[in-house]
Structures are given as structure tokens and as C-alpha cells.
Amino acid sequence: MTVRILDAGPLTTVQDLGRAGHLRYGIPPSGPLDRESFLLANRLVGNDAAAAGLECTYMGPRFQVDRACAIAVTGAAAPVTVNGAAAPRWTTIMLGAGDTVRVGAPRVGVLSYIAFSGGLDLAMILGSRATYARGRLGGLEGRALRQGDALDVRDGPLPAVRSLATPPSVGGEAETIVRVVLGPQADRFTDEGIRTLLGATYEMTQQSDRMGARLRGPRIEHTRGHDIISDGIALGSIQVPGDGQPIVLLVDRQSTGGYTKIATVCSFDIGRLGQVKPGQRLRFAAVTVDEAHRLLRESETFLDGLLREERA
């Protein structure tokens, strides 16, 4: 089956769970920013967790399928239409040959995910189909989709129609709370600097992308300069350069860097952060490594719970 892209939207990329094992060569994992929404989309069309689908930033694509298939749209609160008629999100949508789907601009949230039953069929590059656009790697020719692109989908049996009884809330909070573990370079900040990070509100800016979320707010104070001997940058590392404004490094991040990192956003809150629109606010809350691991297990149990509640 083929998906023909009639309109791509500003940034629609092929993603799967990402490219592991190449950070030591400077190649980031990529993969979906909001992993939870991505996993749920795959689940709703009966795919393996690792099947490739689409991540859409802001406005989604308009596309046509040439055969019957099932899709699911999850993530941001974006309107979905099939041949012009409204269709639900967080539900299996059965399409017929020639149907046209449009995923519009989200009222709430930033990122939408579209899964196709069978999964997108593209070459695996270094073990993954995820797009790393900056490095022109993976996905479709290492780039975001364009009008006129055609994507193959693996053929397979159509899944049963399912939906989530209680879809997770995505974006939209007046103030998103993002959990962090302090460090690795928390000791390079004054007590006041740490208090600022954990007490102040920060605003998401337009300059944010899959590489990093640039935030604006009260200046975070260093003790002795903002440069360190370059070291590894983890998912969620909060880098604070000389201007005291935090940058949270994400799935397409540089593998190493020379700015102080005050704290690290927990993996289970990366998706929530990714769904914060520019202009919206967020706050950081510190947890210990042990607490973070407990919260990680809780978030996975919650996700499993959502899946168990799916209704035919």
C-alpha cells in the first residue's frame, strides 16, 4: 500500500523508536519526542511498538491511501478529517482505497502522531527508520516529508477497531510540571541558581526544535563560568550557557557539549515538555534518581493501564 502526501505540513518526519548505539559516533537516537503518544498510536492499529509512523509538528499532513488500511492519530489536539468529515483521535480509523485524510493544526499541544497498520516500509539505516534531518539520515531521504512524496506501508491484516477509554491529556496545562534530577554539574551553580531553576516559571520559545527546547525566564546563576571540558549530553540535559537561559536537549541532540548542565529532565516527562507550545509556561521539580525510577515504572504502568482499557 502507498500513502501519497498531498500536503506535508511544516515538519512531518518518519520516526520509529530511534537509533540506539551511535551516540559515540556523534549520531543521536532521534525517534518520537512524545514517545507515549507514539506507542499508543502503534498499539491502536495493532503494530509492534517499533513500527515506523509519522511525527507532525504543528500542522499535520494531508494524504491519500491507495488501499484499505487502518490508521490512528494521537498526541496533540489536532482536528482529523477523512474525506472532509471529522474523525476521532485515539481510535483506530478504517480507511478505504482512495480516502483522503487531513490532520490539522492543534488547538492544544504541538506534536501529532500517525500510525499506519503494518507500519511504514522504509530502509533501516543503522538499525532504525527514524529521521535525523540535521544529519540527513534515515526516514525518507533523511529529510522531512514534502508534497508529492509516496510512502510504502507493509501489507498486513486489518486490526480490530479500538479506542482508548481515557486518552492521556496532552499539553494544555497552564503550567506544565517537568520532573528533573539535579546534575551532572549542579555544583557549578549557586544555591540561588538552583532555587531559580526550581522556583521560577520558564516560557517555551519559538527557537525550540527536536534538538533542543530553548526556554526563557529568570537568569540561572553560575558559580564560576559556564564552560566545562566538553562531556556527554544525555536525553533531557538542561544546558545553561552564559546568558543563564536553560536549553533542554532532546532526541536530535548533539552528543557532547561544553556548557554546564544543571539538571536532567526525566525521560517520562520529555513528551510532556515536547507538547508545550511556544509562549506557554513550565516549571521544574527536582526528584532523586530513585524517585525518578519509581516514577518511570509508574508511568509505564499507567500506559499499560490505558492500553488495557481500550474498547472494541
Place this chain on the structure above:
Amino acid sequence: MRFLPAGDLAVSVEFAEEISVEVNTRVRALEFLIRQKGLTGVLETVPTFRSLLVYYDPHAVGYEALCEAIAELAPQASTTVLPPARAVELPCCYDTELGLDLEAAAERLRLPVDELVRLHSAAEYLVYFIGFTPGLPYMAGMPERIHLPRLETPRTKVPAQSVGIGATQCCIYSVESPGGYWILGKTPLRLYDPEAPDPVLLRPGDRVRFRPIDRAEYERIAAQVEARTFRPVIA
């Protein structure tokens, strides 16, 4: 040695606060041992100058247990455990058109251009690690005579494959990016080629030498690289 948490999925193992071959060798040796032993729960490792970032699966191993297991390996982390380094020859064209700062750097160092090229190409460089952008090597081994502070005003765009020096370091830009190194020349080889089966040319621990080539040879090799018929010299 310090263990610094980097969120819920990674820990930074920091050896020292210095850039030296000795410290970096211990970092790479620890990485080698962790991979060789297949330490439970370790997913991925990123060596840098003086620390190793270890990504782990917290379902498979707890933070404390992982740190203990790494601490146990650390005393053996020395040059003797590392496999022999690869020797890589990189052709480099040091001309004033590709070496954007060749003349300025020579002037600043009070050296004739030829002598700067001779000193730079006579040295053997150790790849401390690959990072920042895909395939970019951070290298040790610059002769002290050509140490220079980085450019006061970094360039917003440095062409890929440019060979630069700054402070005690030599680096090769792997993709077009901003940069503050003095550009002495350019290699026709691609440090990062997303269309190659193995997109990254160099590895942490490689020994690199630059072979000076003229512009005609540069163009010849560049054409072979484009046609994918060039085989780099790696021993």
C-alpha cells in the same frame, strides 16, 4: 572518580578535570571493559575527554548497582586493555583557498606558511572522542609551537571537511557548522557520509596523520570520494 547522575537513564563517570591523553585513555579503556564484559543493563556509552557517559536500562540495573559494577572495573582501565589503535591517513590540502585561516594563523604564530604546514602534518594525532556533530573528531597531539587561542569571532559557517586548530586541539568539521577553529586546510574525505553503510570515518582511539596534497590531488580524490571508489588508508 565521580559518578554524576544524568537523569533517570544515564550516569556520567568522571575521572578528572583535565584534558590529557592519560585521562582520556582511562576513559576509553573503561568503555572497552564495560562493552567487553557486557555489563548488565548498559545500553550505550559515550567517551569524552575525561568522562564516560553510560546510558542504562533502569529495569535491568539500579543506579547504585551499576555504579558499583563500574567502580569495580575502573582499576583495570588502562592502556594495556585496549586493542591496538587503527592508524588512519587523511590527505589534506593546505592551500590558502581551502585553508581559510592558513596565512593568518602562520602570521599569528610568526611562522612561514610552509613551516606551519610541516609542523601540523608531521604530528600524529590521537582521536580522544567523536562528538558534537556526527563523525567530528576531537584530537590530541598538536605540537606546542602551533598552539593558538581560538578565533575571537567564530565563523557562522565552516565548510565540512575543514581541518582546524584551536588551543591545544586539532579538529575536522564533519558537517557544515559554526566554528571557532583556525582553518588550515581541507581533507577530500568525508568524516560523515549519511549515504555510506558506515557513515562515520574515524573512531575514538584512532591514530591520525595528515598527508599534505596539492589542489590537483585534492580534486582527484574528491572525485573518487564522490564516485565512492576511494578507499582511505587505514591500518
